[in-house]
Amino acid sequence: MRSDLFTDEQELFRDSVREFVDREVAPYVEQWERAGRIDPKLWRTAGEQGLLGLAVPEDFGGGGTADYRFRCVIMEELARVGAASVNVALGGFDDLIGPYLVDLGTEDQKRRWLPGLCSGEKGAAIAMTEPGAGSDLRGIRTTAVRDGADWVLNGSKTFITGGGRADVIIVVACTDPEAGSRGFSLFVVEGGMPGFTRGRALEKLGQRAEDVSELFFDDVRVPAAHLLGVEGGGFGHLMERLPKERMSIAYYGLAAAEAALRWTVEYTKERRAFGRPVAEYQNTKFTLAELATELDVTRAYLDRAVLALNEGRLSGIDAAKAKWWATELQQRVINRCLQLHGGYGYMREYPVARAFVDARVQTIYGGTTEIMKEIIGRDLVK
Ligand SMILES: Cc1cc2nc3c(=O)[nH]c(=O)nc-3n(C[C@H](O)[C@H](O)[C@H](O)COP(=O)(O)OP(=O)(O)OC[C@H]3O[C@@H](n4cnc5c(N)ncnc54)[C@H](O)[C@@H]3O)c2cc1C
Secondary structure, eight states, X not given: OOOOOOOHHHHHHHHHHHHHIIIIITTTHHHHHHHTSOOTHHHHHHHHTTOSOTTSOGGGTSOOOOOTHHHHHHHHHHHHTTOHHHHHHHHIIIIIIHXXXXXXXXXXXXXXXXXXXHXXXXXXXXXXXXXXXXXXXXXXXXXXXXXXXXXXXXXXXXXXXXXXXXXXXXXXXXXXXXXXXXXEEEEEEEXXXXXXXXXXXXXXXXXXXXXXXXXXEEEEEEEGGGEESOTTOHHHHHHHHHHHHHHHHXXXXXXXXXXXXXXXXXXXXXXXXXXXXXXXXXXXXXHHHHHHHHHHHHHHHHHHHHHHHHTTOXXXXXXXXXXXXXXHHHHHHHHHHHXXXXXXXXXXXXXXXXXHHHHGGGGTTTSOHHHHHHHHHHHHTO
């Protein structure tokens, strides 16, 4: 069954994205993976092409469309060439950071930060996780204490995607240790603020081109005007926006698995063993059939979830289901596709090898599979 998720306008948009990906991304992905760094020029080129800040109002330099299907098109085209790092690098602003600035930012905050992020001149990150607090964010130890016209931030964050190059960083900090989950707030820290330093880029298993860094805050004076949203409302702000982040991880997972299946169908039709194409063995056909079926069934759920997201009806529970299911499936599918490539599947020059290592983190970041099941299960038995 073909997905009918996209409109003609989105298919036209796909043509220009595909051309961009083939020209600016595909030839360089493996080179960036080896260097552990994406060429910073890519953000500007993507900005010029209108691929950053799709949902940001045009007044602030964005695309002015809240239809999430345009983002899905970009994810599919990046997955087509196995560019998972680039997907995280470019999508982070649209799916993670942008929504906070657009929904919670004051007019001044939006003017200050959004245009540079939409043009790709600036980079963004969101810093929740700490060495002692990942799944359980109530363990956050970074503090923000009010002092005159400023807040003074102290603490450290780890595993922060884009942290090495970000100029605009949303930091979750504890503003009232007595207030439980109402004791956390969001602040925007800018690169170059005294007392703010970055640690080394962390060595990762996959998605090696995207930088993931440690951040340190040592008496960083953040002007009160950099408080984002409501003081003490940090957790609420996170809970409202995490479903979109989880949908983006789920959708890329599906797109990456669909791409791996396409590569594998082609590969097994060409590769011969015992005088016949590998595709002619019943084991191959049955494996491909199982994977195609699982992907089609998953697509039906995700297509619905994308439309629900567009209409503001996607619940945190629906997003949790999409995230754990699609990312676990992604790993199963890519693992079995790799097997059908034989030894070549283990060689990085074959996209399925890179897709295999890149997929591993998908069930971890944005909330682990176990936490997704906890969210769903808690709701069932409440
Ligand atoms: C590549 C990468 C990029 C990242 N990018 C960012 C970023 O940009 N910003 C950011 O803030 N964070 C980021 N993270 C952090 C990520 O969100 C956390 O790693 C993730 O939420 C898990 O937290 P943890 O690593 O502390 O694991 P832990 O919370 O220590 O979990 C360890 C294990 O215990 C399990 N577990 C924990 N609690 C429960 C429970 N209640 N029930 C059952 N099992 C449980 C977990 O599922 C996991 O299997 C990134 C991580 C990675 C690896």
